[in-house]
Amino acid sequence: MAPPILASVTKEWTLVAGEEFRFEVDFKNKIELRLKNGHAEYFGAELGPLATYAFTGENGAVFSWQGCTLEITGECQAYVGTETPMGSYINTHMALQQQRVSGVGPRVMIVGPNDSGKTSLARVLINYAVRQGVRPIFVSLDPLNASVTVPGTLSATPMTKVVGIEAGFMGNAPMTPLVWQFGHDTPSDNPALFKLLVDRLAAAVDRRADASGLIIDTRGTDMDHAIQKLRITTLLVIGDERMYHAVLQKYPELQVVKLSRSGGTVSRDPVFRQQANARAIRQYFYGTTGEPAMSFSTVAGFQDTKVVMAESGVAPSSTLPVGEEPRLEDTRVVAVDNETLTHAILAITNVDSDKDLDEGVLGAQAVGFVNVTRVDTEKERFTMISPVPGRLPKRVLLYGNVKWMETL
Numbered sequence: 001m002a003p004p005i006l007a008s009v010t011k012e013w014t015l016v017a018g019e020e021f022r023f024e025v026d027f028k029n030k031i032e033l034r035l036k037n038g039h040a041e042y043f044g045a046e047l048g049p050l051a052t053y054a055f056t057g058e059n060g061a062v063f064s065w066q067g068c069t070l071e072i073t074g075e076c077q078a079y080v081g082t083e084t085p086m087g088s089y090i091n092t093h094m095a096l097q098q099q100r101v102s103g104v105g106p107r108v109m110i111v112g113p114n115d116s117g118k119t120s121l122a123r124v125l126i127n128y129a130v131r132q133g134v135r136p137i138f139v140s141l142d143p144l145n146a147s148v149t150v151p152g153t154l155s156a157t158p159m160t161k162v163v164g165i166e167a168g169f170m171g172n173a174p175m176t177p178l179v180w181q182f183g184h185d186t187p188s189d190n191p192a193l194f195k196l197l198v199d200r201l202a203a204a205v206d207r208r209a210d211a212s213g214l215i216i217d218t219r220g221t222d223m224d225h226a227i228q229k230l231r232i233t234t235l236l237v238i239g240d241e242r243m244y245h246a247v248l249q250k251y252p253e254l255q256v257v258k259l260s261r262s263g264g265t266v267s268r269d270p271v272f273r274q275q276a277n278a279r280a281i282r283q284y285f286y287g288t289t290g291e292p293a294m295s296f297s298t299v300a301g302f303q304d305t306k307v308v309m310a311e312s313g314v315a316p317s318s319t320l321p322v323g324e325e326p327r328l329e330d331t332r333v334v335a336v337d338n339e340t341l342t343h344a345i346l347a348i349t350n351v352d353s354d355k356d357l358d359e360g361v362l363g364a365q366a367v368g369f370v371n372v373t374r375v376d377t378e379k380e381r382f383t384m385i386s387p388v389p390g391r392l393p394k395r396v397l398l399y400g401n402v403k404w405m406e407t408l
């Protein structure tokens with residue numbers, strides 16, 4: 001049953017120690033939240049005593065270790081959760097912190113079913129770490145959901161400050177994420193390419209990781225290759241006992257921890273996810289309310305740019321013989337028809353010549369993204385927006401299946 005709807009009024013909520021205020025506000029509404037007294041946190045980030053936080057299109061929870069009073073204005077579904085897994089989450093953080101102090105950078109991967117709270121747990125663990133002066137690298141192996149940048153990507157971000165309460169991971173400038181364009185929703189859409197990108201990401205992370213370690217958010221469960229390449233030390237299995245036992249058996253050498261799913265987690269439908277991704281893309285090009293940014297329109301001729309994509313040359317993995325996996329050798333780089341580019345989000349790569357195409361472009365890091373706003377086939381040119389002014393720095397652009405229109 002859905003939680004009760006609050007009318008658009010100002011209302012106070014009092015939490016005793018260990019409780020959390022849970023809300024669901026859709027994309028049509030907005031709530032404003034203020035801490036009136038006591039202490040409280042939003043997925044591990046402390047609420048300031050004088051600040052007002054605005055949320056729209058968000059399911060969230062304000063948790064208090066000591067008790068507090070909140071003031072909420074606006075329409076949302078809301079209730080107070082009296083049972084939360086925050087005790088086990090902070091114990092997990094403390095165990096990781098001990099490893100950091102002893103010089104072992106814990107490499108933590110979070111797995112579990114859809115909507116089980118993986119990203120939220122990553123956020124809590126990162127925020128507790130940052131608040132203790134630690135700088136873990138946040139790795140997102142979840143291309144379906146935009147976190148630090150546009151959707152359809154894998155990324156690694158050294159976290160030098162807490163995840164923003166209102167803007168989430170997107171509001172973390174000037175932290176610069178390392179990003180790779182995958183161009184699909186789930187690893188199984190192109191397993192060979194996913195593996196290649198994980199290899200590249202793992203190599204890049206190895207050059208930067210220290211005793212702060214890694215916190216890795218994933219899409220689902222099939223992460224065997226990533227577990228090996230990212231040299232995972234700890235697997236957190238959230239909200240699925242069966243998966244926990246399977247993982248325990250499969251990886252006896254790893255520390256495997258079972259965590260409960262919060263009763264507050266919300267199953268998001270595809271429309272909600274789409275709206276959240278559209279907002280993240282908008283934030284990529286125009287910044288957040290707190291940190292607005294500018295984008296610039298630029299025109300490029302068809303002959304000055306080369307837009308390519310990875311095409312898996314073999315049948316989908318579901319039709320391959322049992323035990324056989326698609327191979328990277330069967331993945332080809334193909335040019336994308338200019339007509340299909342309208343509204344596409346394209347990754348700018350650091351590959352700038354044709355001869356690099358086959359070897360280099362598939363695993364190339366994205367140095368930024370552009371959005372194609374218009375394709376003029378008569379004049380043979382594209383119009384695009386880019387957060388960086390001037391001509392495109394490189395000429396090979398990588399296509400993904402993500403599209404965005406500014407008016408959406």
Ligand SMILES: Nc1ncnc2c1ncn2[C@@H]1O[C@H](COP(=O)(O)OP(=O)(O)OP(=O)(O)O)[C@@H](O)[C@H]1O
Nearest residue numbers: 059060061114115116117118119120262264265266
């Ligand atoms: N304690 C909570 N109270 C209210 N909402 C919550 C709570 N924890 C998480 N949520 C919300 O529940 C939804 C699912 O959580 P989250 O995104 O962390 O899950 P996930 O496992 O990473 O999802 P997926 O991998 O399927 O994208 C999100 O909208 C999140 O903001």
